[in-house]
Amino acid sequence: MSTALRAGVAQINITPPVGVDLSGFAGRAGGCLGVHDELRAKALWLENGEQRLCLVTADLIGLDAASVAEIREHVHAETGLPAAHLMISCSHTHSGPGTPCLPYLGEVDEGYFAVLKRKLVGLVRMAAAQQQQVGVAPGRTEVCVGVNRRERTPEGTTRLGRNPSGVLLPYVDVLRVQGEGTAPLAVLFTHAAHPVTLGGDNLLVTADYPGVAQEVVERAWGDDGRPTALFAQGCCGNINSQREPGTFEQARRLGLRLGGATVRATEESWRDLKADAVVLGSASEVAQLPLFDPPPVDEAEATLAQCRETAEANRDQANVGMRKTQLGLVGWAERVLDLSRQQAHDLTVPFEVHAVRVGDTAIVGLPGEIFIEYAISIAQASPFEHTLVLGYTNGNIGYLPTAAAYAEGGYEVETAYKYYGTLMHRPESEVVVLETAARVLHTVAD
Numbered sequence: 001m002s003t004a005l006r007a008g009v010a011q012i013n014i015t016p017p018v019g020v021d022l023s024g025f026a027g028r029a030g031g032c033l034g035v036h037d038e039l040r041a042k043a044l045w046l047e048n049g050e051q052r053l054c055l056v057t058a059d060l061i062g063l064d065a066a067s068v069a070e071i072r073e074h075v076h077a078e079t080g081l082p083a084a085h086l087m088i089s090c091s092h093t094h095s096g097p098g099t100p101c102l103p104y105l106g107e108v109d110e111g112y113f114a115v116l117k118r119k120l121v122g123l124v125r126m127a128a129a130q131q132q133q134v135g136v137a138p139g140r141t142e143v144c145v146g147v148n149r150r151e152r153t154p155e156g157t158t159r160l161g162r163n164p165s166g167v168l169l170p171y172v173d174v175l176r177v178q179g180e181g182t183a184p185l186a187v188l189f190t191h192a193a194h195p196v197t198l199g200g201d202n203l204l205v206t207a208d209y210p211g212v213a214q215e216v217v218e219r220a221w222g223d224d225g226r227p228t229a230l231f232a233q234g235c236c237g238n239i240n241s242q243r244e245p246g247t248f249e250q251a252r253r254l255g256l257r258l259g260g261a262t263v264r265a266t267e268e269s270w271r272d273l274k275a276d277a278v279v280l281g282s283a284s285e286v287a288q289l290p291l292f293d294p295p296p297v298d299e300a301e302a303t304l305a306q307c308r309e310t311a312e313a314n315r316d317q318a319n320v321g322m323r324k325t326q327l328g329l330v331g332w333a334e335r336v337l338d339l340s341r342q343q344a345h346d347l348t349v350p351f352e353v354h355a356v357r358v359g360d361t362a363i364v365g366l367p368g369e370i371f372i373e374y375a376i377s378i379a380q381a382s383p384f385e386h387t388l389v390l391g392y393t394n395g396n397i398g399y400l401p402t403a404a405a406y407a408e409g410g411y412e413v414e415t416a417y418k419y420y421g422t423l424m425h426r427p428e429s430e431v432v433v434l435e436t437a438a439r440v441l442h443t444v445a446d
Contacts, residue, residue, distance in 0.1 A: 003049035005278040007134040007177050009186045009228040010126035011042040012119055014058060015205055016097040016112045021321070023061040023106030024094025025200030026419070028321035036204040036248060037211050039096055041120060042230045043127035044177065044186050046358060051280035053085050053356050054124050055188065055363070057230040059207040060090040062396030064100040065350065065367065067117060074121040079128050084284040086124065087354055087365050089232040089393040093195040095206040101396040104328030104419045106321075134185055136278060137176045138361045138386040139269030143261030144170040145209060145254040146193025146239040148372075150410055158410035167372050168192075168239065172258060173388045174265045175361055178273055183225030187217050188363075189262045190388050192234025192372055193241040197251040200321075206248070209241055212255020213262060220263040229262070232363075235370035235391045237399050237412060274359055281357035283443040287436040288348035289397075291423040294339040304333040325419075332421050339423075347423065352394050353436045357444045361386040364437055365393030368400045369412070374430075378437045383445045396420075403427035 015038045019031045039059035046053045054075070072083035098106025099113065148166025150158040172191045179185030195208035207214075210231040217229035241254055294300060311326040339347075354365040362384040366374070368391060375389035398420035399412040406413055406427045417424040 004133050005046065005048045005136065005275060006131040007179070007185060008045040008127040008129065008131040009043065010123055010130060011040050011228055012123050013038055014041045014116055014119060015039045016109065020109040020112060021098040021106040022095055022203065022205070023098040023102050024196070026105055026321065026325040027319055028200055029203065030320045032205050033203045034205070036206040039205060039207055040214070041123055042228055043123045044188060044228070044230055045124070045127035045131065046280055047131070048278060048280050051282070052081055053280050053282055054081060054127065055230065055356070056086065056088045056120060056123065057232050058088065058090050058120070059093050059211060060096050061092055061094065061099055062090045062101040062392045063088060065352070065395035067100060068394050071117055071120050075124045078121065078125055081124070084354070085282045087356055087363070087393060088120070089365055089390050090396070091195060091207065091210045091231055092233050092236070092392045093206065093208045093210065095198050095202055095204065095208060102419060103421050104325050104332070107324060132179050132185070135178045135273040135275030136359055137178070137269040137273040139174040139176060139265035140171050141261050141265035141268065142170055143172050143191065143258055144168060145191065145258050146236065146241055148238055149240040150238050150408070156408070158408045160411050166238070169234065169372055169375060172261050172265055173386070174262055174269065175358060176266050176269045176273070181225045183221035184227040184266060186228045186230060187262065187266050188230045188232060189217070190232040190234050190390060191258055192236040192375065193239050194236045195241060197241045197243045197246060197254060198248065199243065199246045206251070209251045209254035209258060212252050213259035216256060216259025217262050232390045233392050235366065235372050235375040235389055237369035237371045237391065237401065239372055278359040279357060281444040282355070283440045284352055284354045285436050285440050287351045287353060287432050289351045289429040289432055290426040291347040291349060292426055293345045293347070294336050294423060297337070297340045300333070300337040300340040304330070304337050307333040329418060332418050335421070336423070349397055349422065349425070351397060351433065353433065353440050354394055355440045355444045360384060361388065362441055362444065364389045364441065366391055366433070367393055367395035368397045370400045371402050371405065373402045374400070374433065377434055381438050382441050384441065398422060400425060400429060400433065403430045
């Protein structure tokens with residue numbers, strides 16, 4: 001029999017040391033030169049006497065599945081929390097440290113990364129140890145800080161740019177966690193837009209607009225209390241933040257807009273607050289997404305030769321990031337050639353679909369750069385009244401376009417998978433993901 005809902009929150013500083021590579025853009029001139037604003041990781045622990053859950057958000061480009069599994073294992077050993085009850089979601093800032101999920105767009109500082117994983121384990125322990133009785137309430141209000149970036153060309157294909165008529169989700173979803181005070185104990189909120197307001201020329205650590213938005217939420221209640229604001233990135237694989245003119249001031253404006261809307265949605269949710277008999281649940285399924293077969297050997301050899309030629313041409317240039325990226329692509333091309341020579345076929349990649357339930361709200365986590373249309377389809381088919389769909393959660397396997405996007409081509413279909421060191425997912429992956437999400441949501445609803 002479930003008892004009253006209890007929650008604990010905690011947050012830590014995960015800012016890397018000056019000098020590490022920043023991730024997200026190819027060809028950065030060097031390691032970071034300083035810190036514009038700190039990166040944070042935050043945890044929300046929930047339990048009701050029958051079930052326990054923990055949601056972690058972090059100002060990172062993403063994590064790889066192996067690191068998530070390691071963190072879950074240590075959390076389980078120290079708290080008893082089942083691995084499938086811990087959801088780790090990243091904001092996807094392009095001005096944070098390199099991590100293993102994107103091996104060619106920022107070298108991993110192994111010392112920092114080892115400490116980061118230990119910190120995330122400790123963060124969960126801290127949240128679990130600081131519980132109080134709470135109520136929860138979902139909320140939503142209109143806001144938009146992004147633009148669909150798949151610009152159509154006269155030839156019917158796409159390029160990175162602006163598509164004003166493209167699909168967006170022009171709102172922020174929130175989950176208010178209300179403790180004993182007037183201010184919320186925590187506010188979990190999600191919106192979909194790549195944090196790329198600062199471009200590849202930026203060499204300062206920053207959480208971009210999500211960092212500003214979280215700060216706005218945490219300061220909104222003034223002397224009444226300072227809630228912990230947890231930003232979870234949505235399915236922004238084809239959505240960029242409104243980056244022009246690409247300055248810290250622009251990031252501040254976008255963060256103020258999103259943070260203000262989040263506060264408004266949180267305040268309006270008060271009337272729906274539920275404190276008793278709040279059902280918690282978690283369900284997870286690892287799907288296998290099909291990959292394209294490697295190209296014929298002669299084509300793979302030609303690609304490797306071209307990558308080596310480009311790397312050699314960049315060997316002496318001053319841009320350290322470009323040299324590292326080109327060398328990384330040589331390694332990718334070598335692995336593809338090996339697969340071609342092995343005549344590998346019917347390859348797949350594991351893809352965890354994770355859903356947690358908090359009362360009438362479901363939160364679905366997907367491990368990649370997911371197109372926004374997935375969030376719409378999953379929410380429409382969900383048995384829950386409120387469904388939040390997150391990208392960059394429990395890992396990051398790269399871009400996952402819709403099946404229809406393949407005919408249009410573009411960066412997300414034709415190029416980006418190389419930076420993830422893999423082959424491209426087949427269009428059939430869309431059906432696999434949507435069917436798996438539907439099963440997981442119905443499992444956690446039962």
